[in-house]
Amino acid sequence: MKLAGRIGVAAVALALVVTGCGSDSEPEASSTTAPEQTTSGAEPVTLTFWKYQDPVQQPVLESLIEEYNATHDGVTVELQTFPFDQYLAEKVLTAMSAGTGPDVFWVSAATVLNFAPEGLLVPLQDVFTEDLRADFLPRSLDAVTFGNDVYGIPHEMGLQGMLYDKALFEAEGVKVPETWDELFTELGPLSEGARSGLLIPTNPDVFQNFIWWPFLWSNGGEAVSDDWSEATINSEAGVEALALWGDLMNEGIAAPTSSGAFGDELGQGTVAAAALGMWAVSNLTENYPDLEVGASPLPLPPGGTSSEAFGGWYTAVSSASEHQAEAKDFAVWLFGQNTENAVALTRAMTTLSPRISVTEQLKELPEFQAEPLVGFLDIWESARPEPAYPPEINTAVTDALQAVMFGGVSAQDAADAAAATINSYLESAQAEKIRSLLDQ
Amino acid sequence: MKRFGQYRGTTLPRRKVTKRRSGEGRAAAFLLAPDVIGLALIYVGPILFTIYLSFFSWNGISPDRTFVGFDNYQYLLNDPSWTTSLHVSLLYVLMYVPLVTGGALLLAILVAQELPESKLYRTIYFLPIAVPIVVGAIVWQLIFQPSYGFINYLLQLVGAPPQPWLSSPTQALFVVVLVSAWKQVGYFMIIFLAAILAVPREYLEVASIDGAGAVRRFRSIIWPLIRPTTIFVVVMTTILALQDFDQIFVLTRGGPNYGTYVQVYYIYDQMLKFLRMGPASAASVVLFLIIMTLSIAQIRLFRGANND
Numbered sequence: 001m002k003l004a005g006r007i008g009v010a011a012v013a014l015a016l017v018v019t020g021c022g023s024d025s026e027p028e029a030s031s032t033t034a035p036e037q038t039t040s041g042a043e044p045v046t047l048t049f050w051k052y053q054d055p056v057q058q059p060v061l062e063s064l065i066e067e068y069n070a071t072h073d074g075v076t077v078e079l080q081t082f083p084f085d086q087y088l089a090e091k092v093l094t095a096m097s098a099g100t101g102p103d104v105f106w107v108s109a110a111t112v113l114n115f116a117p118e119g120l121l122v123p124l125q126d127v128f129t130e131d132l133r134a135d136f137l138p139r140s141l142d143a144v145t146f147g148n149d150v151y152g153i154p155h156e157m158g159l160q161g162m163l164y165d166k167a168l169f170e171a172e173g174v175k176v177p178e179t180w181d182e183l184f185t186e187l188g189p190l191s192e193g194a195r196s197g198l199l200i201p202t203n204p205d206v207f208q209n210f211i212w213w214p215f216l217w218s219n220g221g222e223a224v225s226d227d228w229s230e231a232t233i234n235s236e237a238g239v240e241a242l243a244l245w246g247d248l249m250n251e252g253i254a255a256p257t258s259s260g261a262f263g264d265e266l267g268q269g270t271v272a273a274a275a276l277g278m279w280a281v282s283n284l285t286e287n288y289p290d291l292e293v294g295a296s297p298l299p300l301p302p303g304g305t306s307s308e309a310f311g312g313w314y315t316a317v318s319s320a321s322e323h324q325a326e327a328k329d330f331a332v333w334l335f336g337q338n339t340e341n342a343v344a345l346t347r348a349m350t351t352l353s354p355r356i357s358v359t360e361q362l363k364e365l366p367e368f369q370a371e372p373l374v375g376f377l378d379i380w381e382s383a384r385p386e387p388a389y390p391p392e393i394n395t396a397v398t399d400a401l402q403a404v405m406f407g408g409v410s411a412q413d414a415a416d417a418a419a420a421t422i423n424s425y426l427e428s429a430q431a432e433k434i435r436s437l438l439d440q
Numbered sequence: 441m442k443r444f445g446q447y448r449g450t451t452l453p454r455r456k457v458t459k460r461r462s463g464e465g466r467a468a469a470f471l472l473a474p475d476v477i478g479l480a481l482i483y484v485g486p487i488l489f490t491i492y493l494s495f496f497s498w499n500g501i502s503p504d505r506t507f508v509g510f511d512n513y514q515y516l517l518n519d520p521s522w523t524t525s526l527h528v529s530l531l532y533v534l535m536y537v538p539l540v541t542g543g544a545l546l547l548a549i550l551v552a553q554e555l556p557e558s559k560l561y562r563t564i565y566f567l568p569i570a571v572p573i574v575v576g577a578i579v580w581q582l583i584f585q586p587s588y589g590f591i592n593y594l595l596q597l598v599g600a601p602p603q604p605w606l607s608s609p610t611q612a613l614f615v616v617v618l619v620s621a622w623k624q625v626g627y628f629m630i631i632f633l634a635a636i637l638a639v640p641r642e643y644l645e646v647a648s649i650d651g652a653g654a655v656r657r658f659r660s661i662i663w664p665l666i667r668p669t670t671i672f673v674v675v676m677t678t679i680l681a682l683q684d685f686d687q688i689f690v691l692t693r694g695g696p697n698y699g700t701y702v703q704v705y706y707i708y709d710q711m712l713k714f715l716r717m718g719p720a721s722a723a724s725v726v727l728f729l730i731i732m733t734l735s736i737a738q739i740r741l742f743r744g745a746n747n748d
Contacts, residue, residue: 085689089712097501114715118501194588202607204695249607256586256607270588391713399698406609406696 045323047077047330050102051313052087056282060345068333075326077104096120096318103321104331106313107152109143109388110206115316116144116151117437122317122324123149127332140354143388144314146437152314155335155342156279157359158351159376159383160214160308163263163280164273166294177273177299180244187253190272196255198248199265199274202405204398207261210311210386211275212401216241217307218300223389223397224422228435231422233397234415240301243411246404254405267291277308278376282350295372297379308379311386312354352380390434396421487728494721501715512722522723524698525706528613529682532702533734535617536681541673543625548632549658562633566626573623577690580619581606609699612692616700619687624680628673635669636662671742675735682731703727 049065051057058081065077080102082091088111095101096115107115115121125133128150133141136154144152162176168190169176177186187197201208216223221237224230232238248254255271263280265271267288274280275298284293297306315334317327335342335355342358350373352359362368363377389397400418403409409417425431494512498505516522551562568576583590584605592602606612639662647657663670685704688694694701694709703723711720 093500093712093715114499115501118499120501196587202696203693204697205693256604257581391715395713402695402697406607406699 043074045075045326047075047103047321047323047327048101049077049079049330050087050092050105051079051081052084052106053081054084056286056348057345060348064334064341064344068330072329075330077330096320099320101320102318103323103327104315104317104334107316108313109152109386110390110394112144112151112314112316113388113390113434113437116146116149117433120319121151122319122321122328123151124153124317124328124331125150127328128153128336132332132336135355135357137354137356139385140312143385144316152316153331153334153336154312154314154354156312156346156349156351157310157354157380157383158277158279158312158349159310159379160211160275160277160298161295161376161379162273162275162298163266163277163284163372164294164296165266165269166292168272169294174272176294176296178296179299180301183244183248183299184251184253187272188251191253194270196271197253197273199255199258199263199271199276200245200248201261202249202254202256202258204402206394206398208401209394209397210309212241212245212397213309213384213386214298214307215244217309217384218298218304220304223387223393224426228426228431228438230426231396231419233400233422234412234419239411239415242400242404242415244301245401246411246414249405266293277310278373279349279351281372282348285350293372295375297375306379306382308383309386310354310383312351352376390425390431392425392431393422396425490721490724493717494725496718496721498717499715500711500717508718512718513726515719516722516726519719521698521701521709522706522719525701525703528698528701529703531613532617532684533678533681535614536621536684537674537677539617539621540625540628540677540680541670543621544628544673545632545670547625547629548636551629552633552636562630565629568623568625569627571623573686574690576623577619577687580615580622581691584615606692607696609695609697612696612699616684616688616691619691620680620684623687624677628677631669631673632666635666639665667742671739674742675738678734678738679731682727682734703730 051061061079065079069076088108092101092105092107092111107121112121125148133150137157140154140157141150144150144154164176168174172190174186174190175182177183183198191197201211213223216233216238219237219241221232221235221241223233223238225232245254249256255265259265261276261280262283263274263276264283264287266274266280267284278295281293281295284291298308300306315331315336317324317331321327333341335345339355339358339361342353342355343361346353346358346362347365347367350367352362359380367373368377396418399421400414403414403417404411407414495507495509496505497508497511547565551558551565586592586602586604586607589605591605595602604611605615643661643665644657647661652660682702683704684702685708688700688702688705689708692700694705704727707720707723707727710716710723
């Protein structure tokens with residue numbers, strides 16, 4: 001209520017960012033010169049481990065940490081979680097730039113792109129060795145590898161797909177849509193009253209892009225060229241994929257609003273199908289036991305090939321940590337070494353793993369051999385990682401989606417506007433810096 | 441009841457401040473110090489630092505900061521999303537301020553009546569203040585859900601077409617304003633209520649005896665006497681309107697298609713999404729200036745009207 005109020009909030013946040021800046025001036029020094037000072041066991045070490053809140057992951061991580069603490073003398077790991085919406089943008093960013101915060105924490109690929117060049121993360125390849133990395137799909141490590149340095153250990157591979165209300169489709173005698181056209185012809189009759197045919201994300205954020213990418217890719221399109229020299233979103237393929245989402249919304253097939261990434265609308269019966277992925281299965285089976293969930297690949301354009309994306313988080317170590325040796329040891333123990341840990345987590349999350357031996361074990365589990373999860377096993381090898389685009393590119397794409405879905409803008413105009421924004425970004429010095437990182 | 445003479449400050453003997461004993465001054469300074477230091481650290485420091493940062497290019501995590509003069513301010517003018525957010529914020533003010541000021545005044549008049557249930561209503565209208573923002577916003581999201589929400593159900597009952605609400609760039613802003621108004625109106629009702637109850641009964645009684653109806657009594661007695669409160673409420677609601685963020689973050693994420701992309705959302709995005717501390721700071725400074733200018737203008741305008 002104070003006059004300075006909201007500005008104060010921004011200012012205070014900025015001040016938080018800044019107050020630590022002084023103490024943060026030589027993070028690299030501490031990262032390279034901090035030897036294993038505490039492994040001799042003189043003083044007990046407490047490691048802070050940060051991640052976002054997730055009710056499915058929480059019990060698994062708590063028991064893993066309990067096990068680690070019981071088997072590692074002199075080291076205690078403390079788990080701290082934050083609301084998903086505030087986790088990266090507010091908590092991690094402000095803490096890292098202030099040189100405080102966690103020893104070990106979860107990051108997205110885009111965060112690694114921001115933090116690693118600034119020396120805020122510790123390279124992990126000495127503990128996350130080549131032998132261990134050989135067990136991971138190479139493309140799951142691309143986004144966190146710059147030159148020889150590997151900055152994150154992935155643990156999940158949430159594959160995309162279409163989830164649907166099986167009983168409803170059977171009762172109405174409707175075929176599960178396999179093509180873009182069938183999204184309209186099959187889901188159209190299911191969109192009536194309080195129920196919409198299809199759930200696609202409506203909020204303007206990266207999750208919306210994430211779900212849209214396979215529609216773009218399966219049509220042969222890309223947001224930017226391979227060498228990041230120019231925008232290609234306004235190609236014919238891009239315009240068509242944008243138009244598809246615009247039409248789905250404007251013709252009343254798509255639900256006008258969406259709640260998030262876990263498909264509650266499907267459980268509540270307000271949508272017939274949802275373009276989401278396997279990670280939502282745990283929520284749906286847990287909270288909506290009456291729902292019979294079906295899964296199928298995302299519908300394709302004429303002549304298109306399936307190209308689902310997978311998202312996932314990485315465990316990273318902060319260079320501001322005073323106990324880097326212990327932090328690295330914990331990080332690699334968590335999901336880089338013994339397979340049981342990763343199996344326990346991904347099983348609870350109903351996702352696969354980018355780690356070959358872990359996914360092999362998951363495939364043997366009864367729930368992964370049955371519907372709806374069994375369908376995802378086939379695309380495990382071909383799926384593409386979510387591109388680690390900087391926010392400038394991601395926002396341009398989100399803006400285009402919002403414009404066609406809610407702004408009454410034509411797909412061509414929206415695509416051209418996005419291409420112009422992306423091109424002007426690609427000409428900036430900042431983009432040049434990222435290009436050189438990716439070339440390494 | 442106060443007599444008019446008491447308002448004449450000149451009749452009170454004035455004390456010379458300079459003759460204060462030094463011990464007293466030291467004690468005062470000592471007692472004020474925690475507050476002054478606290479305010480300086482929490483408010484003044486960050487504000488000054490924000491102004492300083494608005495002249496630099498900085499990503500918030502790198503040790504390098506480059507002085508860029510007024511480039512960040514120029515950047516705002518060239519950034520269409522800043523212009524959009526300015527437009528959205530002004531629309532927000534135009535809807536929110538009359539809605540909350542008028543609504544709070546109306547409620548205050550209603551609950552000021554000496555009815556047995558008045559106290560109950562006061563509590564009910566004040567309750568939304570106590571509801572956590574996120575909880576309130578989620579409930580309203582369900583109420584305004586286009587395909588199965590309660591409002592569209594009501595519209596269909598009376599034969600009106602359902603509305604897109606939160607999935608329409610224009611209607612979403614209205615919903616956001618309404619939710620914010622719902623949350624704040626009880627607070628300003630209490631403020632108006634205090635002012636209305638402070639109006640001396642005798643004035644109203646005398647006016648009634650002279651034959652003034654309820655409307656006339658309000659217009660000629662209550663309205664002029666509560667003017668300072670009205671100024672306060674208008675200024676405060678304008679400030680609140682320009683600072684809203686939480687509801688929008690929960691309800692719409694600034695969408696759809698930038699329909700609820702207010703100034704603070706722009707600042708948030710620049711700072712935490714794009715890591716552009718310079719433009720974020722410059723936008724904060726500009727918003728601060730807008731709020732200050734509007735507040736001063738409103739106070740002057742109302743004072744001027746008062747002197748007629």
